[in-house]
Amino acid sequence: MTSVDLSGARVLVAGATGVLGGGVARALHREGARLALAGRDERKLAALADELGGVPTAVFDAQYLDRCAAVVDEAADALGRLDVVVVAIGVAAFGPGDETDDAVTEHLLTVNTMAPMAMVRAAVRRFGDGGTVAVLSAILADYPTAGMAAYTASKAGLSAWLTALRSELRRRGVAVFDVRPPHIETGLADRAIAGTAPPMKAGATVDEVVALIVEGIRTGRRELRYDLLKGEFAGR
Numbered sequence: 001m002t003s004v005d006l007s008g009a010r011v012l013v014a015g016a017t018g019v020l021g022g023g024v025a026r027a028l029h030r031e032g033a034r035l036a037l038a039g040r041d042e043r044k045l046a047a048l049a050d051e052l053g054g055v056p057t058a059v060f061d062a063q064y065l066d067r068c069a070a071v072v073d074e075a076a077d078a079l080g081r082l083d084v085v086v087v088a089i090g091v092a093a094f095g096p097g098d099e100t101d102d103a104v105t106e107h108l109l110t111v112n113t114m115a116p117m118a119m120v121r122a123a124v125r126r127f128g129d130g131g132t133v134a135v136l137s138a139i140l141a142d143y144p145t146a147g148m149a150a151y152t153a154s155k156a157g158l159s160a161w162l163t164a165l166r167s168e169l170r171r172r173g174v175a176v177f178d179v180r181p182p183h184i185e186t187g188l189a190d191r192a193i194a195g196t197a198p199p200m201k202a203g204a205t206v207d208e209v210v211a212l213i214v215e216g217i218r219t220g221r222r223e224l225r226y227d228l229l230k231g232e233f234a235g236r
């Protein structure tokens, strides 16, 4: 297990305009990390960059995979090197699997699966010795859920890819942290690209998950998962 000294670490947070991404960016800033931020909403990104003392930013739409890789390179260039990449982009969609159309499925698989994969591949190319990627998949990877089949597939695919990649990169000392939180009240479900979310009970607060992500990066954790039966976080 490799630990990361967050003070002075050069970190890209992609999806920094989101609730969890923004929370992680602020927490890492408090730890003394040198940040670059990437996100889709230029105005929100600029406001957060100002709040954090004028850090570099890059705007991207995760539906364009070339651009996903390019923002990682831009961040590495702006920061001088790259030690940690946090990927906190994602979209939700709801509805029965046999009724979810190709356009929605493609959107989910692009933004939730292929875009994080493209960013991680670009990050690994830019890491020197070691490096850490912390990627938000979801509890759906552990508990495939009715009414969210396509959304489940997108997150399970990402999580499985991260597991295989972790083994591949072990000898190079790259830490691959798969974050699979339970439902959290961030408004993600209300911004679904299709369907309506069923009633869901929050399993954790934003502050709790942000703290666990930062601690997991610091300690070289492999995964953060949530045991629904016990109602508590688990993972190695």
Ligand SMILES: NC(=O)c1ccc[n+]([C@@H]2O[C@H](COP(=O)([O-])OP(=O)(O)OC[C@H]3O[C@@H](n4cnc5c(N)ncnc54)[C@H](OP(=O)(O)O)[C@@H]3O)[C@@H](O)[C@H]2O)c1
Pocket (backbone or CB within 6 Å): 015, 016, 017, 018, 019, 020, 021, 039, 040, 041, 044, 060, 061, 062, 063, 088, 089, 090, 091, 111, 136, 137, 138, 139, 180, 181, 182, 183, 184, 185, 186, 187, 188, 189, 191
């Ligand atoms: N909240 C939960 O219950 C929960 C549970 C498990 C896992 N997660 C995962 O945690 C991550 C963060 O979610 P959150 O709860 O913080 O939700 P959020 O506030 O909606 O954040 C989602 C982020 O993804 C970005 N995004 C969406 N589509 C994009 C696109 N095409 N191009 C670029 N960026 C795009 C959003 O950008 P904009 O600001 O431009 O919209 C936003 O920054 C996601 O991967 C989510 O699946 C969340």
